[in-house]
Amino acid sequence: MELDTFKHKRWRTEMVQKLADKGIDDRNVLDALVCVPRHLFLETMLDYMAYEDKALPISCGQTISQPSTVAFQSQLLGASPRMKVLEVGTGSGYQTAVLCAMGLTVYTVERQKELYDETIKRLSELGYKAKCFLGDGYAGLPEFAPFDRVLVTCGAPQIPEALLRQLKPGGVMVIPVGNGRQEMLHIVKQSEDIRDIKVQKFGDCKFVPMLEKLNY
Numbered sequence: 001m002e003l004d005t006f007k008h009k010r011w012r013t014e015m016v017q018k019l020a021d022k023g024i025d026d027r028n029v030l031d032a033l034v035c036v037p038r039h040l041f042l043e044t045m046l047d048y049m050a051y052e053d054k055a056l057p058i059s060c061g062q063t064i065s066q067p068s069t070v071a072f073q074s075q076l077l078g079a080s081p082r083m084k085v086l087e088v089g090t091g092s093g094y095q096t097a098v099l100c101a102m103g104l105t106v107y108t109v110e111r112q113k114e115l116y117d118e119t120i121k122r123l124s125e126l127g128y129k130a131k132c133f134l135g136d137g138y139a140g141l142p143e144f145a146p147f148d149r150v151l152v153t154c155g156a157p158q159i160p161e162a163l164l165r166q167l168k169p170g171g172v173m174v175i176p177v178g179n180g181r182q183e184m185l186h187i188v189k190q191s192e193d194i195r196d197i198k199v200q201k202f203g204d205c206k207f208v209p210m211l212e213k214l215n216y
C-alpha cells in the first residue's frame with residue numbers, strides 16, 4: 001500500500017486550511033481531517049485528486065463524499081470523544097476513519113458486500129478500530145443501540161424510523177433526506193418518543209441513494 005508522503009501531508013494541510021476558511025470551526029473535526037490520509041481510501045490512479053474538494057468514484061458505482069461534506073456532516077454531529085456513533089453507508093471507510101480520529105466509538109453499516117470486504121481490510125491495515133457490519137442501514141444495529149449520534153452518508157427517501165428508535169433521548173441524527181437531491185437534516189430526538197423530534201434544515205446536497213436490502 002502506498003505511503004503517506006510529505007507531499008500528501010502538505011496537500012492535506014492545505015485542504016484543511018481551505019475547509020477552515022469556509023467556516024468549519026470544530027477543532028476536533030479539523031484535527032481529524034489533518035490526520036486521515038484520504039488518498040489511501042482511493043484507487044492509486046486518483047491519488048493526485050484526493051485532496052481536492054471533490055466526490056470521487058469508489059467500487060460498486062458508489063462515491064466517497066467530498067471533503068467539505070465530510071467536514072460539514074462531522075461538525076453537525078456536535079459529538080464529543082467517546083460518544084457512540086452509528087454510521088450508515090461505510091463506502092470507502094473515509095468518513096468512518098474521520099469519526100474514529102475524532103475519538104468516537106464507531107459502528108458502521110454497508111450493504112454492498114464487495115465494498116464491505118475491501119473496506120474492513122483497509123480500515124484494519126490503517127489501524128482504525130471501527131466495528132464494521134454488512135447489513136441494511138434501514139434496520140440499523142438494534143443489538144448495539146442506543147447511540148449518541150447517527151450519521152447517514154447516503155440519500156434517504158425519508159427518515160428511517162428504526163434509526164430514530166436507536167437514538168438516545170437527546171441524541172442527534174445527521175441525514176440527507178429526499179429523492180434525487182436531498183436536504184441535509186439535523187434531528188434532535190428530544191425524548192423516548194420518536195415523534196418528539198426537532199428538525200433543522202442545512203441546505204441542498206446530493207448523495208448516492210440509500211437502497212434497501214443487501215447486495216451480495
Ligand code: SAH
Nearest residue numbers: 064089091092095110111137153154210211
Ligand atoms: N461514507 C462513505 C460514503 C459512501 S457513499 C465514504 O466516506 O466513502 C454511500 C454508501 O452508502 C455506499 O457505499 C452505499 O453502498 C451505501 N448504502 C446505500 N444504501 C445503504 C443501506 N441501506 N445500508 C447500508 N449502506 C447503504
